[in-house]
Amino acid sequence: MKKRTKHSKIWCIVFGLLGVIVLAALIFMHFGGFSTGENTNPEEFAKYAQSVENITIPENAKIIALGEATHGNVEFQQIKLDVFKQMVEIYGVRAFVLEGDYGGCEQVNRYIHGGEGTAQEAAASIGFAIYRTDEMAEIISYMRQYNEIAGEGEDLRFYGFDMQRTSFSFQFLNEACKEFGVDITNLQKLMDGEDWSDEFDYLTRMEIINQVKNELKGKKDSTKAIHFADMLLQYCELQAITDTEGSTLRDRFMAENVQWILQQEQQMGCESIFVTGHNSHVAKWGSFDSMGKLLSSETDNGYYVIGTDFYRTRCNMPTGSSTKRTNQVFYSHNPLAKTAKMAGLDICWLDFANIPGNSELAEVISQYTYMGTLGESYSWFMRLLPPSYRIFQPPAVLYDSMIFVTDANPTKIITEK
Template structure:
């Protein structure tokens, strides 16, 4: 009888331990740890936190960048429009440059200048599902409406600085070449449908495009066409890289493209541009040469960057199936974002330049800190490795200021293509 009692107790203890381990594992996987991170003094935070409508950017800033902690939250897309409106009004900005392909964004640019179709169709032309949202359509609609009453010199323009899609770049390049009487025979052989033709490898495509570019240089009015060839060559060169080098090369290309956009705007009499993309691309410091890091090395650019983060996110993310997406909950463990929540702020802006370095808040902003960073991929492994969806960097070194969203809601992807 005693043996049975002893066995029962041992089983009870074992099941209890297993239950405790399971509960701890569930808590860890839910929160990315056994809590939601550290915090700073909420009262001190409130003394420096401001509403987003109070954002002010130095007049010397020529490239004003807004980052997004995730691609799948409505608030970060809404901020594109909110901040853009402010820099249009207060900084004389007339151009928005998006982390989207130049060709697809040129289609949007044509729409906001009176082109046919709808704002949703224009958003779909960018080529990424993350932009097929009501928030992006609202941004595009604002730009079109603005242009209806703007003079030619003061109209808004929409650019892309990425190169991962080719369809619209090839379409517009071919059209311009035909107008300028540049032979397109070899050019048209490069593409089948929306993809590169399998008959040519990347190096051959670059050779053909280089020849087209050479011919275009002898034609007046070919500036945009030459840039289309550059985008297509960048795409081909990117495909020739090993996976480990592709990300760095892409950021290098994006930095070059942003500088080209700035140059075009300055030729039109506007000294500054608004750039928006993922935090990892716009941050001015990091473990690799990001676009923002490269741009910030030249003081003449007046590079100013606003980062973003969340306390908690319900993030719309893709699964392994291209047609299916999932909403997942994550916590950033960012002490600043957590303090914003404790201070009762749904969304706020913090200018690091106004925070005393010797204050608790200033010291926290300068220290290595966990921050949320989610892209276009989701895996169950992320539940076991919180570092896979967080960066560990000093916020005030990465950004000049930050916007914190306490609870970010998922975007809704519009299926219209």
């Protein structure tokens, strides 16, 4: 009887320890640590934090970039519209430039200038699930309504700076070639082929598109048509290299595309543009030559970037290669975001230029700290490796200012019919 009692106690201890270990593991996986991170002084933070409606931009800013810590939260998409409205009404910006396919965004541009369809259909044409949302449709609706009463030359324009989709770029290049009398026989073969047709390797595809591009160069007012060809050429180059090299090349292409859009706007008399994409693309620094890093190195750009972060997010993310999506909870462990939560600020803007150099807050924005960053993929393995959904950098090195959302809610993807 005594042996059984002793054994029972041992087993109780073993199960108790296992229970503690499991509980600790669950806490770690949920919070990305054993707490929600550190914080700074809430009273000092509240003194310098402002509402998004009070955002101010330096007069020399030509490229005003807004990042998003995630693609799958309502608030970060709504902030796009909030900030863009201010850029339009206060700073005279007329271009909304999105991390989306250039051709698909041109379809949106045609819609906001009176084209057929609905705002939801226009949003779907951008080509990414993350934009098939009510929030993106609201941005598009605002731009269309604005254009309905805008004076001549005061209309809003919608651009994309990405090149990962081809259908609309093909369609509009084809239309332009017919308009300019350029032979599209070979181009049509590419368009008709499923998945660019196995009949053509990427060098052949590029040769065909370059032939069309060279013919267009001799035509008056063909700048936009040539850019459709450039987007297809960029796509071809991306398909020919590895994922690692592709990330760097894609950001270089995106930086070039933003520069091109800025030039188009300046030719129309608008000195600045509003650009929005993931934090990792717009940040001024990165372990590789990110779009923001490249753009900020050009001093005549007047590159100004607003980063974003969350304290807690329920983020809409795809599960691996599946078309199914899931809402997942993450904590950023950003002390600034946590302090915003403690200060009772649901959404706020912190201008780093206004923070006194001798303050505790200045020290926090200048030192290495964790910040949340979620893309378009989710795996349970991320729970074991919190750095997989965080970056560890000084906020003031990456951004000029930041917007914090304390509790971010998931977007709802509108299913295609």
